[in-house]
Amino acid sequence: MSADSAAQSVTGASLKAALDSPGIGDAIYRLATEIYPICRSITGEGVRETLRALSKHAPIVQHEVATGTPVLDWTVPKEWVIRDAWIKKATGARIVDFQKHNLHVLNYSTPIRATLPLAELKKNIFTLPEQPDLIPYRTSYYNERWGFCMSQNALDALPDGDYEVCVDSELKDGSLTYGEIVHRGASDEEVLFSVHTCHPSLANDNCSGMALLALLAGAMAKVKTRYTYRFLFAPGTIGAITWLARNGEAAKRIKHGLVMSCVGDRGGFTYKRTRRGNARIDRVMTRVLNDAKIIDFFPYGYDERQYASPGFDLDVGLFQRTQFATFPEYHTSGDNLDFITPDALAGSYRAVISAIDALENERRYLNTVPHGEPQLGRRGLYAAIGGDKDSYAKSMAMLWVLNLSDGDHSLEDIAERAGAELSVIEATAVLLEDAGLLRLL
Ligand code: ZN
Numbered sequence: 001m002s003a004d005s006a007a008q009s010v011t012g013a014s015l016k017a018a019l020d021s022p023g024i025g026d027a028i029y030r031l032a033t034e035i036y037p038i039c040r041s042i043t044g045e046g047v048r049e050t051l052r053a054l055s056k057h058a059p060i061v062q063h064e065v066a067t068g069t070p071v072l073d074w075t076v077p078k079e080w081v082i083r084d085a086w087i088k089k090a091t092g093a094r095i096v097d098f099q100k101h102n103l104h105v106l107n108y109s110t111p112i113r114a115t116l117p118l119a120e121l122k123k124n125i126f127t128l129p130e131q132p133d134l135i136p137y138r139t140s141y142y143n144e145r146w147g148f149c150m151s152q153n154a155l156d157a158l159p160d161g162d163y164e165v166c167v168d169s170e171l172k173d174g175s176l177t178y179g180e181i182v183h184r185g186a187s188d189e190e191v192l193f194s195v196h197t198c199h200p201s202l203a204n205d206n207c208s209g210m211a212l213l214a215l216l217a218g219a220m221a222k223v224k225t226r227y228t229y230r231f232l233f234a235p236g237t238i239g240a241i242t243w244l245a246r247n248g249e250a251a252k253r254i255k256h257g258l259v260m261s262c263v264g265d266r267g268g269f270t271y272k273r274t275r276r277g278n279a280r281i282d283r284v285m286t287r288v289l290n291d292a293k294i295i296d297f298f299p300y301g302y303d304e305r306q307y308a309s310p311g312f313d314l315d316v317g318l319f320q321r322t323q324f325a326t327f328p329e330y331h332t333s334g335d336n337l338d339f340i341t342p343d344a345l346a347g348s349y350r351a352v353i354s355a356i357d358a359l360e361n362e363r364r365y366l367n368t369v370p371h372g373e374p375q376l377g378r379r380g381l382y383a384a385i386g387g388d389k390d391s392y393a394k395s396m397a398m399l400w401v402l403n404l405s406d407g408d409h410s411l412e413d414i415a416e417r418a419g420a421e422l423s424v425i426e427a428t429a430v431l432l433e434d435a436g437l438l439r440l441l
Contacts, residue, residue: 015360019219019353025346031057031211032203032264032345033337039102042141042198042235043067043079043176050197051179051233054210058217060233064175071245074238077141079174080108085167087121087148095158096150102200103333106147107139111169121163127152128332135333137202141238144171151333176242178234181217185225190250191359192257192316193217193352194303198235202335205324208264212349226360230254240303244312251307256281256359257316259304263348264340265329267322273297275308279315280359283413288354293323321348362410365429365438367402374402379435393420397428405429405438 021027035053040046051062069076085098085105098105106126124147126138132152140147146167178197193216195209210233217231230250234243244251258281269292271285277297286294299305301324307316321344329335367374376382381398400418401411411429415422432438 015223016350016353016357018223019216019356020350021219024215024349025342025344028208028211028215028345028349029264029340029342031214032207032340035210036201036203036207036337037102039082039098039105039200040198040235041080041082041107041139041200042238043077043174044081046082046200047177047197047235050210051177054179054214054233057214058181058231059221060179060181060214060217060231063178063180065178065242065246066175067173069242071238071242074241076176076242077238078171079176081170081172082109083168085109085148085169087163087165090115090162090164095163096148096154101135101333103135103137103149103202105167105169106145106149107137107200108141108171109146109148109167109169110144110171112146112165112167115162115164117162118158118160121165122155124148124165125150125155127155131328131332131334132156134329137199137331137333137335176235176238178232178239178243180233180243181231183217183220183225183229183231185228187226188228188253189255190228190230190253191356192230192232192254192307192314194232194234194240194257194259194307194316196236196261196302197233197239201333202331203337203340204262204265204321204327204335205330206261208262208340208345208348209260212263212345212352213260216349216352225356227255228253229356234303236303237306240306244306251312251314254307254314254316256284257307257314258285258352258355259302259307259316259318260320260348260352261302261318262320262322262324264345265321265327266341266344267327268293269348269351270295270318270320270323272301272304272318272320272323274304274315274317275313276315279317280362280408280410280413281315281317281355283410283416284355284358284362285317285319287412287416288351288358295323319348319352358412362412363429364407364410364441365401365405365433366407366441367405368437368439370406373399374437379437381431381435393424394428396420397424398432401425401428401432402437407441
């Protein structure tokens with residue numbers, strides 16, 4: 001049976017039902033647990049191994065872009081190979097051991113093999129004095145150096161003396177890896193879902209997002225949709241830039257998008273608006289995420305800022321639970337598998353499928369007489385509604401529907417803006433469509 005004939009055409013409540021399953025939170029958590037130990041970076045085997053694990057759930061196509069390739073204003077960097085890293089006394093066991101936690105090595109560290117006094121060693125060690133039990137996550141992508149990360153308490157416990165240090169790594173010509181799935185819908189218009197794949201053992205940021213997106217893509221393969229959906233698994237910043245550099249034409253077809261990260265913690269939802277601030281995805285997410293913290297766009301964070309650079313100007317929002325950089329576990333060893341839960345992951349997944357459902361099923365109309373207000377009386381439309389005590393509200397509903405039927409606003413948007421019941425707006429749209437003043441898109 002072909003994939004196409006296996007796909008079901010589903011709408012409304014049945015679309016959500018087709019994408020959901022009772023055990024979805026546990027399934028996402030299991031996959032996040034599987035990829036959590038992998039040492040990822042912006043390039044290297046960790047990203048490939050992660051994509052292979054995710055590929056068991058969705059048909060991810062892996063792309064490799066060679067080191068040195070110009071991508072927009074950037075260049076694809078060298079590939080990082082990390083085999084081992086440790087600090088030890090000349091005669092003793094490892095004090096800091098990459099094999100125990102991959103956050104111990106400065107991500108993208110250059111190789112080193114040396115014996116150093118403690119004072120010298122400390123110049124290349126990163127800690128979190130305010131959170132002395134935790135290992136920080138640090139990177140040095142565009143400034144080649146070596147280093148280690150450890151807890152302040154462990155560092156304070158080191159006696160003076162000489163230490164052997166080893167980072168068995170390599171920065172070599174290789175490639176940057178990203179994964180992509182395109183789920184074809186009836187329309188060429190696209191919805192983009194994008195997650196970063198470059199962080200090592202950090203559960204919320206972003207094993208949660210990668211696992212959620214892989215299982216969503218797997219579920220989407222079984223349904224037919226109106227939009228085409230593009231799922232992107234790419235290292236932060238340079239991955240999105242590389243994709244944009246190679247996919248200028250596809251980018252033009254992206255009408256709505258979400259970057260997803262930190263979707264597994266116990267906090268409530270956060271939604272960061274698109275640069276435009278009132279795009280359809282903004283309105284959909286605001287409706288879908290009850291009680292979410294809604295924040296305005298700012299040009300920092302995740303890859304929404306690449307997609308929203310003025311040359312591309314895509315309507316891509318950021319979906320999270322607790323906002324990045326605001327929880328104490330952020331970018332530390334505290335962002336571990338205890339910090340995310342199946343329930344939270346399930347809640348995030350269901351929010352995303354609600355957004356998909358809203359995008360798939362929203363009705364938008366075009367006003368066929370958009371220049372000036374159409375003469376309603378001549379068409380008997382005031383008569384159709386006039387006379388009763390609700391006539392003012394009905395007239396206003398008619399004027400709102402005509403005014404906002406610009407192709408961009410759905411009936412839900414119009415109801416919200418007009419402060420009217422959706423049922424009233426729907427009935428009004430039917431009346432206006434019958435009168436030839438609206439055309440369904
Ligand atoms: Zn991060």
